[in-house]
Amino acid sequence: MPHGLAQHEGKRQAALLQGLSVALLCGFFFSEQLTRTPLGVAAFWPSNALLAAGLVALTPRLRLTLVAVFVIFHIASNLLARDGVVESLLYTAIDTLEALAVWWACVRLWGRAPRVRTMRALVILPAVTTPIAATSALLCASTLSLFFGEPFLRTWVDWFLRGALGLAVVLPAALVLIDAQHRRAYRIPLREQGVLLFAVAAVTLLCAHPRSGAPPFLIFPVALFAAYRLGARGATMASMIVALITLPIAMSGASPRFNAILGLTAQIRTIQVFIAVLFYTCMAASLALTQQDRLRRLLQRRELLTRAARARALAATQAKTEFLATMSHEIRTPLNSVLGFAQLLAKRDDLSPDARRQVNMIDSAGAALLAVLDDVLDFSRVESGQIELQLQPTSAADLVRHTVAIMAPEVRAKGLDLDLDIVDPTQGHHALDADRLRQVLINLLNNAVRFTNQGRISARLTIEPGVAADRLRFEIVDTGVGIGLEKQALLFQRASADIALGRMPAGAGLGLAICRALVAAMGGKIGVDSAPERGSCFWFELSARRVEPAASPPPAPAREAAVGRVLVVDDHPINLEIAATLMSMAGYEVDQAESGSQAIARARKTAYDLILMDMHMPEMDGLQATQAIRALPPPFGTAPIIAMSADALPSQVERCYAAGMVDHIPKPVQREALYAKVDRWRRKPAG
Incomplete structure (x- = not known):
């Protein structure tokens, strides 16, 4: 333990010893002088509980000191109460043994000082101490009856109630007052604490006073309010105040409200039960409130942690998106x-x-x-959850046929047979995302081709009609290397399929992971049945409702002669040359600009039929150049502007549209895609 902490703990232990010593002195005086019954037994005995609390909380050296203080004060208080020397020594020995027994039981049960922070601890503590108090009372009653002629049963009852009440109430009360957590839980101003405890004392005095007609149950709401405001410490102090006021008044025979009409003994028993009930009621309420407050603070802390984790996750996602955007741009450009x-x-x-x-x-x-x-x-x-399905009337059978036809040359080039098996009793169309479905099938067929060296590949589709929706099962079966059962769990994880198959990846290792995500987005499930050297069957199932086929689109008009003037803007000389050459080969007149400012200057002088705009350029990027061109007067500012950029993420494409561009062509530029979009958007020349 660091020196500073050790010094602080030493001061705390010394202060605790002093406080317990003072409490013992006051307890002995209160019990012997103010609560003694006609048999010479105190009605309330807190001293044993205070010693037991000190034994479980103090260091070994200070424990011995506290035991010495206890023995000295005990003998002195007995002698002052006119007990004989033998009786004083007997009482002291029995009480010391009782406190030691409680300490031993707490150490065996908890291994340390018990903490009264839950209802369970509040219940267990008196369950442990009450049998010890009964045994101690039995020992004392037997001794007094045998050697001093005292009535055994009455002596046992008085000693038992005296010890059991003290241990059941004062021990948990002392542990609560010692516990720093209870002290920190309710940081109430001292002024409010004083007002609340004074109110408890005033109401208790009012109810216990012989000339008052106030019933004792009025003490409960005031004590409960103190417990509500001050927590377990408030419940403890309120109960102790009630005991300190009611017991001396009752012992004087002056309080008619606590069964005084039945005699002093009945009145004492009533007050003992009243104090115990009051203490445990207030403690139970305060612990429940404390637990509720603890849970509230825990939820607040977890909410803060969740917000922080969410912020970190969003930051990580943003960093990943920026990294992907940068790497995509840097790879697509060359x-x-x-x-x-x-x-x-x-x-x-x-x-x-x-x-x-x-x-x-x-x-x-x-x-x-x-x-x-x-x-x-x-x-x-x-x-990132950015996949959006575009459902449209689709013939699943035709889609499988077309996909197999696309892959057929690659399959046959490897010397494999290709089979197609379709069971479609509906012969209809379903609401499907054809592009995403084709992407999954091509991924599965590609894997089958890569990992099959001889034999055949089969594509199967089975459609089972249903009431609300039909069940579609797609299967890609091969006679390839197969996969062991222990490796199949890795197949649909990122970058794991090729490792599971025992091959070096030929791609990014993401194909099957993407398939799983796409099938899940379509509300289906995907799996594999395979055995080593016996081939594999990759399958996925979907539920899709039947729909009417879409109307056939009108035949595309014949492509017009490519005429018009086009401006190509790109700061990269090679990309500029490629785009300009492709447009010239299509028959367009082409002007070139190497920066956004050059593009604006040329657009200010010439009404172009189309502008192809790069995004990333020095000084002025494509977005700024587009906005500046859009601000030009007609016809110069109305030319269609198409982004031709290596920025291909959806968020980047949206920025192009927001700046005033009409379309986006990702790099590397595919010639047919370029011509198709140019034909769509180019402005027809006048005349």
């Missing part, structure tokens, strides 16, 4: 150059077959890298 120039090279007619094959390999590798990046962004959207 990838745009790789795929862009690969597409431009592939359009040339002067390439040799070998060179064209190498260009196609570059394009395929870039597309694979783009798929990994899209998986990471998809998983981020899933984790």
Whole structure:
């Protein structure tokens, strides 16, 4: 223990010893001089309880000191009360043994000083001390009856009530007053404490006074209010005040309100029961209120901790989003150059077959890298709850057929057979998100192709009609490596599927985790049945209601000749060259700007049919440039502006729309997607 704490604890122990010594002196005087019955037994004996409280709370050296103080004061008070020397020594020995027995029982039961902080402790303590008081009374009554001729039963009853009441009331009261937690629980001003305790004393005196007609039960509401305001310490002090006032008055025979008509003994018994009931009623109420206050403070603390944890989680999510946005932008920018120039090279007619094959390999590798990046962004959207389903009338059977057709070349290139089995008695359409459903199927088919070296892959769809909704079960079965039962639990966790399959990841390792999240978002469940070297069956089930098919869209009009003037804005020279070349190949007249300020200057002079705007540029970014162009007078400020940026997160796309852009093309730019959006938005030239 640090020196400062040890010094503080030493002072506290010394103060506790002094307080208990003073309390013992006052207790002996009060019991022997003010509450003695005709048999010479005190009606209320707090001293044994005070000694027991000191024994469990003090250090060993101070315990011996307190025992010495107890013995000296006890013998002195007995002699002053005109007891003989033998009786004084007997009473002192029995009371000392009783206190030691209580101390021993507390140590065995609690291992330390018992703390009266709950109803359970309040009940257990008198259950432990009462048998000890009964045994002590039996020893004393037997001795007095045998050697001094005292009546055994009456002596035993008086000694038992004297000891049991003192231990049952004063011991928990002393432990409450010693306990620092009770002292800190109710920080009431001293003035209010004094007023409340004075009110208890005044009402008690009024009810106990022989000339008063006030009934004793009026003491209860005042004492309970003190317990409510001051807690367990208030209940303790209020009960002690009532005992200190009522017992001396009753012993004088002056209080007719406590069964005085039946004699002094009945009056003493009534007051003893009254004090015990009052104490335990007030203590129970105060402990219940304290527990309620403790729970309230605990809930407040947990609420603060929850808010702090939520703030940290939001900060972590924001940091992760910013990191993903930065990494996505930094990867997409050079990838745009790789795929862009690969597409431009592939359009040339002067390439040799070998060179064209190498260009196609570059394009395929870039597309694979783009798929990994899209998986990471998809998983981020899933984790942040940003996935929104777009339900539309969909033929599940047609969707499976089309998806299998997409994967068929890859399956057959690996020398595998591909089967399709559809059981669809409804032959109808269901409310499904076709894009998300296709994404799950392609992920599962991709895994089947990757981990199957020979044999076949089967795609199955079974639709079971229902009353409110139909049950759709999709299965992708392969004859591949299979998965052990102990590893199947890892399959749908991030970056764990390939590890579970014993292979090095060929992608981000997020495919199955994304599948699980998408199926869960659609209200379904996903799983796997597999055995090593015997293949796997990945399945998922959905419930979907039947709907009428959507009306067929009108045939798309023939594409008009690409004419018009386009402004391409990008601070990256390579990206600028790629975009300008692609637009020139489509037949547009192209102007270029390397910054937002250049774009504004050109837009101020030329009414462009379309503007392709990068987002990140020095001095003035694409958002600011867009807002400035929108502020120009017609026709200069009305040109459609499409974002062409590596910023691909939903929140970033929303910022483009908020700034006045009409659409968004993510980098790396795919030529067909670029042409489709340009054709949609370009302003028709006049004349």
